[in-house]
Amino acid sequence: MDNPFFKPTPDHLRELVLDYLCHQSYTDTARAFAQESTSRKVDEDKSEEVLPEKILKLVQLRREIKRSIMSGRVEEATQLLNEHFPAVLDETSEDPPPPHSSNSRIHFISQTSVKPIHLSLNLRILSFIESTRTIPLEYPPNKSRPPSRFRYLDDPDLTTKHQDELLHRAQKLYAEVASLANQKDRETYLKELTHVGGLLAYREPEKSPLIKYLSQERRSAVADQVNSAILYRTGRPAISHLELYARYTSALWSFMHDLHVPLPPAASRPPGVSLPPNTPITAPSKASGPAEKESSEVVPLFNLQQLLNLR
Structure with a gap:
């Protein structure tokens, strides 16, 4: 790709x-x-x-x-x-x-x-x-x-x-x-x-x-x-690539958030990658072991305006 x-x-x-x-x-x-x-x-x-x-x-x-x-x-x-x-x-x-x-x-x-x-x-x-x-x-x-x-x-x-x-x-x-x-x-x-x-x-x-x-x-x-x-x-996209990627990211994170997709463990994330600013939400968990607790937080919503306000 x-x-x-x-x-x-x-x-x-x-x-x-x-x-x-x-x-x-x-x-x-x-x-x-x-x-x-x-x-x-x-x-x-x-x-x-x-x-x-x-x-x-x-x-x-x-x-x-x-x-x-x-x-x-x-x-x-x-x-x-x-x-x-x-x-x-x-x-x-x-x-x-x-x-x-x-x-x-x-x-x-x-x-x-x-x-x-x-x-x-x-x-x-x-x-x-x-x-x-x-x-x-x-x-x-x-x-x-x-x-x-x-x-x-x-x-x-x-x-x-x-x-x-x-x-x-x-x-x-x-x-x-x-x-x-x-x-x-x-x-x-x-x-x-x-x-x-x-x-x-x-x-x-x-x-x-x-x-x-x-x-x-x-x-x-x-x-x-x-x-x-x-x-x-004139054969050009209706919006800029930057706006397209921002929309895509927002929709993707929102979709994962609604499905309560758990966050991957911090140790498995690529170097330099940080989560967007948001309030963490805990997913409902049936188990209570250490491994389950580590990944109990779900993917947060992606708030572009909130992210820009921090810059």
């Missing part, structure tokens, strides 16, 4: 960090880390790129798209998608082959849809939500400057015109959702539009019971879904 997850080498730590930085769209940090952590062998061969600019360009584009969505500039993000990643919103695009870098038996299946029709609708609904705002939501937030209302609210004629435009956009969304071929999709999106359309009933929706639809979390959810779809369409 040649998977680095099972047979790690010193270089795998560097690869894990670099993969994580690229997945999170930290372009400058990834470039600097790649250059500073390059081995001497690569330094001697100047013809070999530390981190191909082609990859960095894709990372930067994903970052720009995500930032546009997080800032509420949905049309700008859609334009970037159509220009650089057209398959993401193209309903005729075929499913790509499995990620080329995934040679393991450990895979992650995204819980969010990567279907173009779903992504397109989610972006359009978010765009509609953004157009109902009366108070800007800055990203990143500027705490030193209090939010101000849009100027058109002070002009009755402009307010009426804006409401008419919103109503027209809502009608177009309803028509598109009603034409969906999949009945379950129709029901799901019609229910969503019913709630979102309620924003039109309030002069200042930020002060209404529907304020949750105007939250930054809403933007973040769509941005993450689009980012996963870009990775999927």
Whole structure:
């Protein structure tokens, strides 16, 4: 088994960090880390790129798209998608082959849809939500400057015109959702539009019971879904290997904990191996001999947050 997850080498730590930085769209940090952590062998061969600019360009584009969505500039993000990643919103695009870098038996299946029709609708609904705002939501937030209302609210004629435009956009969304071929999709999106359309009933929706639809979390959810779809369409894993291994470890330890698998004796553990921070739990034991007592503790749960807090 040649998977680095099972047979790690010193270089795998560097690869894990670099993969994580690229997945999170930290372009400058990834470039600097790649250059500073390059081995001497690569330094001697100047013809070999530390981190191909082609990859960095894709990372930067994903970052720009995500930032546009997080800032509420949905049309700008859609334009970037159509220009650089057209398959993401193209309903005729075929499913790509499995990620080329995934040679393991450990895979992650995204819980969010990567279907173009779903992504397109989610972006359009978010765009509609953004157009109902009366108070800007800055990203990143500027705490030193209090939010101000849009100027058109002070002009009755402009307010009426804006409401008419919103109503027209809502009608177009309803028509598109009603034409969906999949009945379950129709029901799901019609229910969503019913709630979102309620924003039109309030002069200042930020002060209404529907304020949750105007939250930054809403933007973040769509941005993450689009980012996963870009990775999927470009043949990349939906999450970084570091997150995948953390999820795998957490699930594996949780499974063994639920089955009350006893811990192996300390003497049989590899040198340098320590248990994750947790409260030991004693497994029910029928015997009471010394050997049984030594292995009476069960495998603890793996709490990643608790582990990180100790570092």
